[in-house]
Amino acid sequence: MKTDPKGVLVGSHYLSGNHACAEGALSAGCRFLSVYPIMPALEVSERFLARAKEVGATFIQMEDEISTLAAVLGASWTGKKSMTVTSGPGLSLMMENLGLGVMLETPCVIVDIQSVGPGLGLPNRPSQGDMMQARWGSHGDYEIIALAPSSPQEMFDFTIKAFNLSEHYRVPVAVMSDEYVAHLKEKVVIPPANKIEIEPRRYYEGPKDSYLPFKRDEDLVPRMVDIGEGYKFHVTGLTHDDRGYPIMNEECQEYNVHPLVWKIRNYVDNIIEVQEVHVEDAEVIIISYGATSRAALKAMEQARNSGIKVGSLKLDTVWPFPEKRVAELAKKVKAFAVPEMNFGQIVLEVERCSYGNANVFFVHHGEKGVENTDNILSAVKQAAQQNSVKDGIIECE
């Protein structure tokens, strides 16, 4: 399905990541934004609000982040594509309703502009400290999808992609950006509406009496209807059966929750997208995502110029984690270097998936500027010289 041209600001623009994100949302057909103001995600809502009237979108500023996501879930059930934007502290508050979104299998998009945490941290500095939180932050077992854009153009593209994935798999999708990309201004090309493919909502089309809100299709995703169409359905955050009625026993828990995990885990190949450069002959591969990939690619070039065979694996999709690809590459290379703007999160996943076949070097990135390549370069050099595989992650100072 092609998108509604009303929200598409066709052309070539010079936009910040945040503004590109708002444009991406509008282009994807998002018509409901609920926010609570927080640095450094403000500009997304400003842009969205400025364009809301002409596009016919709705905007609300709620009293806190708990209610913003609750409102987004409510709005999504009315048939509107819905989104919220926040940063670390807000994401922490959203975790409860993220769980509800997973349980009600409600399509929605959460954009997290990561800044330094924990606590109040540093609201105006970039970080990648919420990556594990996006996957594990709510109680109970579930799977979600998380994308990590590395440029304003990707902020635009990935926001659209996030909406598509969330409609297809009926799961909240997180766009894990960071303060650097959010405030970075670059050229963003917005294609015409007929070039933007969007995933329509998976509506139920059968007799009203036989609608079961959690009856799963072949691919384990149930179908939706809108509020107000006369289906009179019931949904609950409690463990439920196909009718959406709560049943409190372990059989139902298995029946309800296991497919929530399967509907993502069984389709990882369709979901995951990575960008690979020079991996064929690489001795060392830099695995990166988000803003860090910008430095990673530069470091790769520099290393290649000095004769080290370095490749790059950029994770567009961070969750679900590309386990298979990393495991395959681990057998071919000496080492992975993982630069992150945190004290080691995704690097743990890389360690897990390399099965002792390659060394894993962790690079604490970003202190000397996000686009600075010194740390990565020295890690890569160290990695290329290391011939035996060591236990555990090797942290580069």
Next chain:
Amino acid sequence: MKANPRDVLTGVHYIDGDVAAGYGVLAAGCKFVAGYPITPSTEAAETFARVAPKGNAMFIQMEDELASISAVIGASFAGVKSMTITSGPGYTLMMEAIGFGAMLETPFVLLNIQRGGPSTGVPTKTGQADMMQSRWGSHGDYEIIAISPDSPQELFDYTIKAFNLAEMYRCPVMIMSDECVGHMTEKVVIPPAEEIELEPRRLYNGPPGEYLPFKPDGDFIPKMVKAGAGYNLYISGHVHDERGYPVTNEEFKSVYLRRLVDKIRRNKDKIIELKEENTDDAEVIVVSYGISSRVAVRGIEKAREKGIKIGNLRLVTVWPFPDEKIIDLAKTTKAFVVPEINYGQIAFEVERCCHGRANVVLVPHSGAGVHNPDDIYDAIVFAAKEKKKIEGIVEYKTKLEKLVFEGGFKLKE
């Protein structure tokens, strides 16, 4: 420091885990508990509310979990040991403040009686699916300590230990119990007060002018003072320097933040407590925690009867994760069997530390119940027989899964 006899209900009791935890809180010298009702943890709060006046302690039921945990952090800075009690959804609401507590290096304890999730899930039945959340649930980078007791007696003992760890390392300590242990009634022996060792707060005694609230001692941990004692404290949830003043300089950011993770990572050996049995020459090792470790015993015994060399590693401390221990064991054993009441959380950690040397078999469970010990036994047998190395976690298909998803099953209400 010994416990105050006034706070210790010495004797032999026949009580459930929640009540034992409530008694443990009092015995640990905790003077402030803020909570909010949530099944299945409420009994612990109720117990403490009943005994609090005895220890001249305060229990307050706040308006929500966000309030409870913030009040607990506040109380800790006022100089008393404090804790909160909750379960899944409440725990999730506390996430922002847990990161804040870690940032401020606040000693406090959090008891999470886990239940079936996600979202509202199954409030009255058990689960172990908040384990990764306890480590990663708040934004930003931090480290916490998590303990997983498996009996009412341990809920009493480890509640006291949790307070000791919190005071020693100045960080949030989570007691990650579950509904089964919380509602299990067993004999609990409470020793006399003089046998209960408590860690006093690390107080600064020098002159106010020289006090730096975040200047670490040799072991990475700074000393505290009580609020209102004339130290003119400046405590900020922002990234801060030794004085507590906000830092905006990128260079210093990691210097001050790194200590938050390093103080736990570098003291790992002192923190971690494991219970090991026959792991030296085992071909298969069961790695478990909390209620699952008790269920596993049956499967382990059965396997042993069948002549399988089976080891048992029980994680009393789940976080920080005993990386080195698993790395060592992976070198000598064929496989790990990890039973947990979720679809794989700690199993990922075990897989990570195996470095491809041993297979990892996950015995999952949906929650709302515990494993069938036969599943664990079957998984052990499978792991013992399997000769090749398998990449990735082998998810064992449990009897429950087969029942629900294979052939004409109808849900009963």
Next chain:
Amino acid sequence: METLKTKKMKEVHPMEDVLRMNRIPHIWCPGCGIGLAVTAFAAALEKAKIDLNKVAIVSGIGCTGRVAGYIKLDSFHTTHGRAIAFATGIKVANPDLKVVVFSGDGDLISIGGNHFIHAARRNIDMLVVCVNNFIYAMTGGQVAPTTPLAAYATTCPFGSVEPPINIPYLADSSGAVYVARWTTLHIRRLTNSFIEALDKKGFSVVEVISPCPQYYSRINRLGDGLDMMKFYHDNTEIRHGEDTKNLDIGFQGKIIMGKFIDRERPSYTERFD
């Protein structure tokens, strides 16, 4: 004389159109008042001239939180305290819908208190039904922000030490346009209040005082559901238009009921346009 012929009749529940009969029996204890509140609400839905396809009902967690599951509308059982926030999303995203929030005192006023006061301030067009049974019943009888002073509950084993909140006063001071209070004994008046409030544009609050024989009454030795009904009969007084600051409820004290507020304010969606 003609003999009476037995006619074969199909048993039909009179409220089958608005209740999910396949979920009955409900979970509430004998003597609980929530069922009565639901009956009154179901009657109001049938009597009010509204398109039932266009009504959504949202509940939070707790005994009253289960109401959404029994009413045959588009119904949502959400997280604890977030019913109003969820409903705000529905209403703002699709203003054509009528949204009802049906939940308990702990859910709406304690953990959800912030959403309550803010939705009232914004005057989001919705009907909030707050069933007040003075206690957290689902979790086994803990003190609620409505528990009268000195009444017992499990987390205040020595009697409640917190003055209770006056829900109509809070709603009034936050900007609600319609505020009423009834007990579950006053079904006819309650039903009429529901009909009126469903018709009202803006944030409307109907507080329903309900007995909880299993916890509140048992812990405080107040007898069973019927005893509480007798108590309501003897100790209530209707005072329409009473100043909301006079509506505190003491332990086994007099309950003043009626419609207290009925005013006009522009609603959020009107302001937004």
Next chain:
Amino acid sequence: MSPIINAFAQGIKKSGVKPAEVCVPSDIPFEPNVVKQLGVDYFHTIRGRAIVFGTGLKLANPALKVVPVVGDLMTLGGNHFVHASRRNMELLVICVNSFIYKKIGGKSVPSTSPVFSLYSTFEEPFNIPHLGNSCGAIYTARWTALHTDELVNSIAEALNKRGLSVIEILAPGPDYYTGINNIDSNLVKFYHKNSEIKNNEDPRNVGIMPDENIVVGKFTDKERPTFIDVYNAQLSKVIGDKFTPYGPVPTSRTGAGLGTGKNESGGKDG
């Protein structure tokens, strides 16, 4: 120094309270040197939780004077305000209100380009004294940041009240986290000019309306037992002599104790 901080410092001095006993949990960043000058203990908490952080401080050590200074009282922390007022927790809540009103006294406010006006334009703000009063606060007042003397008096007076006091300070600024440090001087002058003092006015009439002047003044000043008072009274009634009262015994027990009709009804009448 910001006029609010200045008034706070003078208020503490005037009240006779030792600054060292004052704890200020706040979601507004204070400059370190400001805290030094004030001589108080300062806690920069997460957004909206200053009041509950303060509740913890107060209950753990009832001897402290706890003054939560909140910037976003009416958003994230609204519920905590409601319930702290209900409990009559002994706190002085200073609410720095940086809401930008569109119109005051029938006149449009001078144009500003603050970040948050964007959102505020179509929402109606809270009447904070009324909300506080309705939930049981024992002292409510509102001043603009330029009502210096009145503000100092209010702070001094409220610091010696036993119970929840709230002082709303109108301090329009670019956003509500830095509002206290960064007041828009044109705007605050406009607010000050278009305000009138009406002490003891019924709080329900002091909502800030587009066509009326801003009403400032002290609106509520009553007595009601605090949370700890009621706790001690109730528990000694039930437990008897074995009960050790919690916290230091207050020197002047005004209205503490149970059994009067007023207490049972929450004693909320202004």
